[in-house]
Each structure stands twice: as structure tokens, then as C-alpha cells.
Amino acid sequence: MSGHDGHGCCGGPPAPASPAMPPVDMAHVTLRIGDRIILSDVGLAVPAGAFVGMLGPNGAGKSSLIRAILGVVPVAAGRISVFGRPVGRGNHDIGYLPQFPARSAPRLDGRSFIAAALHGERWGLPCDWRPGRHRRHDAMEIDRVLDLVGAMHLARRPIDHLSGGERQRLLLAQALLGRPRLLLLDEPLASLDPHRAREVVALVDTIRRQLGIAVLFSTHDLNPLLGVMDRVLYVGRGAARLGTVDEVVTGPVLSALYGMPVEVIRANGRIFVVADGAVQS
Amino acid sequence: MFAFEFMRHAFAATGIVAILSGLVGYFMVLRGESFAGHALSHVGFAGATGALLVGMPPFWGLMGATVLAGVAMGLGGRGTTQGRDVTIGLVLSCMLGCGLLFLHFLTTSATRATALLFGNVLGVDRSMLGWLLVLGVGCVLAMAALSRPLLFASLQPETAEARGVKLRMVSTIFLAIVAVVTAECVQITGVLLVFALMVGPAATAQRLTATPGWGIVLSVLLAIGAGWGGLALSWWTDCPASFWISALSTGFYLAAGVWRFTGRRESIDAA
Numbered sequence: 001m002s003g004h005d006g007h008g009c010c011g012g013p014p015a016p017a018s019p020a021m022p023p024v025d026m027a028h029v030t031l032r033i034g035d036r037i038i039l040s041d042v043g044l045a046v047p048a049g050a051f052v053g054m055l056g057p058n059g060a061g062k063s064s065l066i067r068a069i070l071g072v073v074p075v076a077a078g079r080i081s082v083f084g085r086p087v088g089r090g091n092h093d094i095g096y097l098p099q100f101p102a103r104s105a106p107r108l109d110g111r112s113f114i115a116a117a118l119h120g121e122r123w124g125l126p127c128d129w130r131p132g133r134h135r136r137h138d139a140m141e142i143d144r145v146l147d148l149v150g151a152m153h154l155a156r157r158p159i160d161h162l163s164g165g166e167r168q169r170l171l172l173a174q175a176l177l178g179r180p181r182l183l184l185l186d187e188p189l190a191s192l193d194p195h196r197a198r199e200v201v202a203l204v205d206t207i208r209r210q211l212g213i214a215v216l217f218s219t220h221d222l223n224p225l226l227g228v229m230d231r232v233l234y235v236g237r238g239a240a241r242l243g244t245v246d247e248v249v250t251g252p253v254l255s256a257l258y259g260m261p262v263e264v265i266r267a268n269g270r271i272f273v274v275a276d277g278a279v280q281s
Numbered sequence: 282m283f284a285f286e287f288m289r290h291a292f293a294a295t296g297i298v299a300i301l302s303g304l305v306g307y308f309m310v311l312r313g314e315s316f317a318g319h320a321l322s323h324v325g326f327a328g329a330t331g332a333l334l335v336g337m338p339p340f341w342g343l344m345g346a347t348v349l350a351g352v353a354m355g356l357g358g359r360g361t362t363q364g365r366d367v368t369i370g371l372v373l374s375c376m377l378g379c380g381l382l383f384l385h386f387l388t389t390s391a392t393r394a395t396a397l398l399f400g401n402v403l404g405v406d407r408s409m410l411g412w413l414l415v416l417g418v419g420c421v422l423a424m425a426a427l428s429r430p431l432l433f434a435s436l437q438p439e440t441a442e443a444r445g446v447k448l449r450m451v452s453t454i455f456l457a458i459v460a461v462v463t464a465e466c467v468q469i470t471g472v473l474l475v476f477a478l479m480v481g482p483a484a485t486a487q488r489l490t491a492t493p494g495w496g497i498v499l500s501v502l503l504a505i506g507a508g509w510g511g512l513a514l515s516w517w518t519d520c521p522a523s524f525w526i527s528a529l530s531t532g533f534y535l536a537a538g539v540w541r542f543t544g545r546r547e548s549i550d551a552a
Binding site for chain 2: 123
């Protein structure tokens with residue numbers, strides 16, 4: 001892959017292209033989906049190696065923002081760059097876990113599912129049907145990501161027999177193919193019970209530390225991320241605020257983002273956001 | 282039964298079409314597009330009867346209509362035809378109606394219509410066999426180039442799009458291949474029974490194995506089994522081959538369901 005400023009020579013993990021290049025850098029970004037304005041003139045930078053939790057009311061455009069960083073959705077104005085380069089589809093620095101789709105899971109085993117994603121954008125036969133050296137190389141890469149997420153034992157089971165948490169593990173493994181330096185995780189906690197949600201968050205954090213990569217993690221509920229994320233990104237009504245939990249998750253800041261009076265209640269190490277009388281944890 | 286040339290031709294043609302149907306059908310079932318393939322064959326019926334009306338060979342009218350419809354379906358879709366069953370169903374019945382209208386103007390014998398609707402595998406001549414082979418090899422080569430992005434786009438469209446797979450292009454090329462295979466399959470099973478070779482074996486294979494490689498191998502073998510088995514049974518029983526092919530295909534599917542059900546019960550017992 002091109003674009004790495006060939007510093008980190010032989011051996012060791014590949015050095016970041018440049019310490020000055022943040023994983024995600026947004027300058028005066030306006031993002032529009034149809035006639036809905038998701039972001040209007042937003043500027044922010046995700047620091048290297050950070051675990052950023054992305055929150056916001058339903059329909060605020062968290063998925064759209066992730067898709068804009070992937071280069072799938074174009075920005076209306078401004079500029080988003082990823083490690084100093086303009087966004088574009090097929091960026092191998094990014095690993096992506098999409099929101100789990102409503103469509104029914106195919107009757108395929110986990111390993112085949114992950115193998116399909118390995119260089120799946122190229123023409124030709126699927127990677128696990130090719131002979132010889134390539135196949136061994138690809139098999140090692142699949143083993144590596146399965147091992148990272150602790151899903152070796154799931155590899156041979158059909159996906160439609162797996163629980164939601166087990167599927168998320170496989171999707172996370174898929175996102176780690178090709179050694180990305182930024183993970184974009186779109187609602188990986190959706191439809192998981194609190195215990196499983198904690199497990200997934202801890203797993204993502206372990207992998208982040210192990211590989212030294214940045215994580216942007218969108219979620220409805222900020223509590224499973226407390227103590228793990230070091231930044232929170234709140235998106236709402238065309239604006240976005242990035243900062244520490246104490247800076248952003250406050251009554252005045254959230255009231256502005258939600259466009260209604262919001263109260264923030266802290267109790268027993270948990271945070272409850274009370275908007276218009278309804279509690280959102 | 283191999284003493285007769287028409288039987289040798291029938292076996293060869295069925296073999297070619299079964300290999301294609303098993304291969305392409307596997308992806309159709311995986312993508313949830315089996316109904317789209319069914320609709321293509323109905324469009325082909327209008328194309329074939331329309332070609333007869335203007336004095337052209339029906340096979341090329343059939344092929345032209347299915348490919349045009351397949352490409353239109355691919356370009357009009359958002360990279361998948363899922364959730365469009367009403368549109369597809371309406372186009373399907375409209376095209377069958379058009380075919381009926383063309384037949385009405387043709388005032389030919391009913392055998393021609395029956396051959397189109399239910400297949401006439403015993404009528405495959407040497408030149409048709411040649412075309413089936415040439416087009417078949419083309420489809421296999423196209424699938425070899427397309428299978429990797431197609432598998433990725435079918436299983437994880439959002440991720441595939443982010444990685445630079447052009448979903449609509451992949452879907453359109455695939456539906457064009459499906460269209461050619463459908464037109465070939467009509468020669469064996471007729472317009473109404475393409476499901477028997479294109480969907481039945483593939484769906485059975487997906488009940489039996491959870492890896493795409495083995496799934497496709499199994500799907501092809503089952504399609505050949507249904508095709509050749511149907512021909513042999515039709516020879517011995519003097520019943521139409523298409524009947525036996527569809528009966529075998531459905532039988533495989535049901536048997537695989539029973540096998541999986543008992544298999545799962547055992548695995549629960551073992552746990």
C-alpha cells in the first residue's frame with residue numbers, strides 16, 4: 001500500500017505515517033443526506049490512538065458520519081482527511097464494522113464469512129479457493145484476526161446458529177483484516193444485553209491497546225463505554241462536540257445539541273441523560 | 282438409451298446447463314435473488330414468442346429479452362433486488378401475458394408453446410448444443426472473474442461498498458450472467474420450471490454445507506443429478522423429463538431438510 005511515509009523501516013510495528021496526522025481530521029465539514037443537514041461547518045480532530053465514543057439522538061446521523069469518513073457519502077462542503085489523506089473508498093487504513101443489518105444471516109460458517117471480506121474488492125476467485133502460497137498467506141491473516149477477537153472456536157459454526165455477541169466478534173474480526181489503523185464501529189452494542197455489551201467494549205479496548213490503533217465507536221448508551229473511552233463525540237442538530245466525558249456530557253452542552261432542556265445525572269458511576277422528562281442512559 | 286443421438290444430445294445439453302445452473306444458482310440463493318431469476322425466464326417467454334412472430338429463431342429472442350431485462354434490473358436496483366418482489370411479480374405476469382398475445386397472433390400449434398413453457402430437452406440439435414457449450418464456457422469464465430467481489434458484496438454489502446466494490450456494477454454483471462443461464466435452462470426445463478435446476482439444487486446445497494466452496498460443488502453435483510436422473514427416469518417411465526427434474530430437485534430439497542433436522546437434534550443431544 002502506498003502513502004506510508006517510509007520512516008518505520010524494517011522490523012517492529014509500522015510507525016504512524018506522521019505523528020502530526022490525526023486518524024480523522026475534519027475542517028469546516030458540512031454533511032447533508034437528502035435535505036437533512038447532519039453536520040454544518042464542523043471542525044474536529046480525533047487524536048492518535050484514542051477511543052472515541054460517538055453519541056447522539058436517534059437520526060442525528062452517526063452512521064452517515066461514519067460513511068462520510070469511509071468516503072461512501074460525499075461531504076457537501078469542507079474536508080475530511082484520514083491520516084492526512086483525503087477520504088476515499090477502499091482506504092486500507094480503516095476497518096469498518098457496519099450496523100448489523102436486518103437481513104437474515106446466511107447459512108455460512110464464520111471463517112467463510114471473514115474470508116469473503118479479505119481483499120474481496122479484487123476480481124477473480126475468492127481467496128480461499130486459490131492454490132498454494134497465497135492461500136496459506138490468507139489463511140494466516142484470517143487466523144490472526146480470529147485470534148485477536150478470541151473467535152477461533154466460532155470459525156466453523158454456521159453464522160445463523162451464533163448469538164448476537166458472537167456475530168459481533170466475527171464482524172470485529174472482519175474489520176481487523178489488513179491491519180487498519182482506525183476502526184469505525186457502527187452501533188456494535190445494538191441488541192446486546194448489558195453484560196455482553198461490556199464484554200465487547202473490553203475486547204475492543206484490549207485490541208486497541210495491543211495494536212495501538214484509534215477507535216470511533218458509535219452507541220446509544222454511553223455507560224458501557226465509561227472508564228474505557230477517553231473522548232466522547234456528541235452529534236446533534238448539525239453540530240458536533242468532541243472532548244472528555246466531563247467536558248461534553250453536561251447539561252448545557254447537551255441541551256444545545258438536543259435542542260431541548262437536558263439534565264445530566266450522575267449516580268453510582270453511571271450517567272443518565274434526561275431529555276424532556278425521558279431518561280436516556 | 283444412449284443408442285439414440287437425441288438422447289446423447291439431451292444428456293450433453295442437460296449436463297452443460299446443470300453445471301451452469303448449479304454454479305450461478307448458488308449465488309442467486311445466497312443473494313436472495315431466486316425470484317428475480319424466475320421472472321427473467323418469463324420475460325424470455327415474451328422474447329421467444331416475439332421472435333417467432335417476426336420469423337427469428339426463438340432462442341435468440343429469448344436470450345435477448347432475458348439479458349436486456351437482467352441488465353435493466355441490475356441498473357435499476359441499488360445493488361440488490363431484495364424487497365422488490367411486487368415489481369418483479371408484476372413484470373413477470375405482464376411478460377407472460379405478452380407471450381400469450383404473441384402466441385395468439387402466431388396461431389401455431391400448441392406444441393410450440395408447450396415446448397417453451399415446459400421444455401423440450403429431446404429436441405436439442407447439434408447446433409443448439411454448440412451454442413449451449415460456447416455460452417456456457419463464457420458464463421463460467423465470467424463467474425470466475427466475478428465470484429470474489431460478488432461473494433463479498435452478497436454477504437457484506439456495506440463493507441464491500443466501503444472497500445471500493447461497485448455494488449451496482451457487480452449486481453448488473455451477475456444478473457446478465459443469470460439471464461444467459463436462464464435462457465439456456467429454458468431449453469431443458471422450459472420457462473415455468475427453471476427453478477428446478479437453478480434454485481432447487483443450490484438451496485439444497487446451502488442446507489447441507491456452510492462453506493461456499495463445498496456449497497457450489499454440491500450445488501453443481503445435485504443439479505447434474507436432478508438433470509440426468511430426470512432424463513433417465515423419463516426414458517424408463519415415458520413421462521416428461523421436466524416433470525422428473527422438478528420432482529427430483531424438490532425431493533433433494535426436502536430430504537436435505539429432514540437430514541438437517543435430525544442432524545441438529547443429534548448435536549443438541551451431544552451437547
